[in-house]
Amino acid sequence: MINPARNLLVGAIAATAVLSATTQSADAETLTLSSWVPPTHFVHTDFLVPFTEKVAEVTEGRVTVTILPAPLASPPQHWELARNGVADITWGNFTYEPERFVPLWFAEFPNAGTDAEAQSRALWQTYEKYLAGNPAFDGVKMLAVGMFGGGQLHHGSSAVTTPVEVAGQKFRMGGPIQEELLSELGAVPVAAPATKAYEMLESGVIDGSLHTMESVINFRLENSLKYHTVFPDGFYDATFFVIMNGAKWDRLSEADRAAIETITGETLSAAWGKNFNQQNPAAREKLAALGHEIAEASPELIAAVNSIYEVMVWEWTEKAKASGVEDPAAMLSFYKETYTKLATE
Secondary structure, three states: OOOHHHHHHHHHHHHHHHHHHHHHHHHOOEEEOOOOOOOHHHHHHHHHHHHHHHHHHHHHOEEEEEEOOOOOOOEEEEHHHHHOOOOEEEEEEHHHOOOHHHHHHHOOOOOOOOOHHHHHHHHHHHHHHOOOOOHOOOOOEEEEEOOOOEEEEEOOOOOOOOHHHHHOOEEEEEEHHHHHHHOOOOOOEOOOOHHHHHHHHHHOOOOOOOOOOHHHHHOOOOOOOEHHHHOOOOEEOOOOEEEHHHHHHHOHHHHHHHHHHHOOHHHHHHHHHHHHHHHHHHHHHHHHOOOEEEOOHHHHHHHHHHHHHHHHHHHHHHHHOOOOOOOOHHHHHHHHHHHHHHOOO
């Protein structure tokens, strides 16, 4: 026999469950993330995807992050996408807007290091100590910063380990710091994104290109660039960001902001660097196995780069002061000391 009282109880429980689920769904926050690398790239698979999973985990599903199927704009526009709220979260390269982010130039100079995890953690600590209140970073919540473990010189047809061998060679490069380095060495800088390197090498527009070791593999340049000149502390570097729209961050609950902060900041910056620390040695091994020539820069070339570096630091110091950095020399020393300490842990 059907028990009417039992049916009422079951119905009440079901209605409560539906109401609870509806309330949770209404309270849940779905954030959009615009990324400009293909879904097969390790930044997507090994960095962004785990990040989105951790956000859902630490907020117990109250906040989720959806990576959009296509970027909402070109890579250089990704800072503005987040700042203006077109996308909630973006990542990108500070180098794409060099005049805006003058305070960070020091981290892209030669000799910034080759341990990407230590670099990224040191840069985060430097940002927090010296730059968090700088107007250049207004309007966003900084979730992470990162570096890639030292860019190097790569050539298509011959070794270039001395100043004489570098002079006159046409190299693709991606920013003003790289341009100055090459120009001062007597090389010919050719501005173009890394994605254009293959066709430029094949057509003879350039003789070589500036990349990390992993970039040679991930941009499928191993058949075009067969000579690699390695600087022990890096020829140059690049700085990256992961940011969230500031207003959207402020609208999250205090509990969810606190939860997300446990997986961002230095933690997320370290995760960025760890990926490059895995990718660069693996790429070097693959290139060596293919019979490529991998050689250390000569003492003469290193000395020439060091001389250029000293001038770059001097020039940057004045520009950094004009950009709101009270003591650029102290900031640079802090980064270097922090990096050295972390790299030897």
